[in-house]
Amino acid sequence: MARQPTTSYLDITGEHFRMNSEEVRKARTTHWYARTEWGIAVLTYEDSSFLLKHPQLTQGSAKWPAQHGVVGGRFDTWWQKTLLVLEGDEHNRIRRLVNPAFSARQIEPMHDRFRSLADELIDDWIDHGQTEFASRFAAPYATRILCMMLGIAEHDWKKIHELAATIGLGLGVTIKQNIASIDDAVVELTRYAQSLVQSRRESPRSDILSTLVATRDADAGKLSDEELVNLVILLIFAGIDTTRNQLALSIDSFSRQPDQWEKLAADPDRYATKAVEEALRVNPIGRWISREAAETFQHRERTIEKGSTVHLFTLISATDPAEFGNPDRIDLDAERSPHFAFGGGIHHCLGHFVARADIGVALSAMATRMTDLRIGEGAEWLPDSGNTGAVTLPITFAQRH
């Protein structure tokens, strides 16, 4: 019989847990997984790649509200029907209908609008040599792009941002104490989404929402109004915080590698795509992806019991020296294997082409206009739980002429 290996224990529940720590790296050199409070954490690239797409591992997030004592309210009812938690045929049917609306082909024509927005925001503070990046760029940029995609009046962005943030509390461990305001936000956003759908049906425009309404109307009954409204809420909720935080994380990483920032600035057409991939690889907003075993199965020497949780540590698998040379450095000229910051399998992030495009445009716009980029005093980061990001991110820079 094979000897049972010693695996490390990682306390991922603590506020001071850092994914990018010696402790976690050391655990990766010891074994392909570590134990945690909530199931095992997969650390290596090879095992992450394999398990991410394993047919016995389902998304498993449907239980989340119930695990925190929240059952049957507006948030829970909405959550149970989101694409994010659906499995099997119901998931595949909706995903199949919505995928084409988020294709690279649909996003490509929007690049110029992304760029004008980025430049407009940068104009506001470029002369000062410093700004607070999270609120003066990341939040308005991410939110206004989402408004643009759905055809929401951009001046409503603050309201949309607030509603998305409130619904986002539904994924925090404090869900129970915030549930009244979360439920209210779902009600308000539902009303808003219904009116949007109605208006696009009456007068279609060239936005994603119109495409989705057309999909619904052309394939009568395939995507119900209810499903469409549910999806709009999901897009608003999932599309804002992710991009907003990933922008801050990317800026943080590039500030530590000025040579790569200069390389991007010198030839953004060539390097923008790579810049996004490298930023996502070394510093992703989604620190881990969770899966639940639908059946008991065996992976290597480990039996993974039905119902147990498997976390795939994205940053750690994407900086695994067994797969990547000089893994912790952003290297815009290196050929890298794909990272898993957008998840994988059939739950692979729906919005990844949008995120890749808008982050690429934002980084190019900033690199071409700013040099000597540094993180200023007083940066404040969220704890390293499943998702992370910047609360405040002061930056300083010199204007590039």
Place this chain on the structure above:
Amino acid sequence: MKIVVDQEKCQNHGLCAISAPANFALDTDGKLQYHESFNEENIDDIEDAVDSCPLQAITLSRDAA
């Protein structure tokens, strides 16, 4: 026309199999299997599969199969 999947790029996510189940499927090992040739009536599904692949690994080649 025939379907070509770049095996170097493909990561076996299976989104193509959702869009065009007549031509793409994941086998029991989770590996992509596909038919190179297809019926004209499935062309819309296949174009959706091309668009939906996160790795953009699928192309339609005009060379006769």
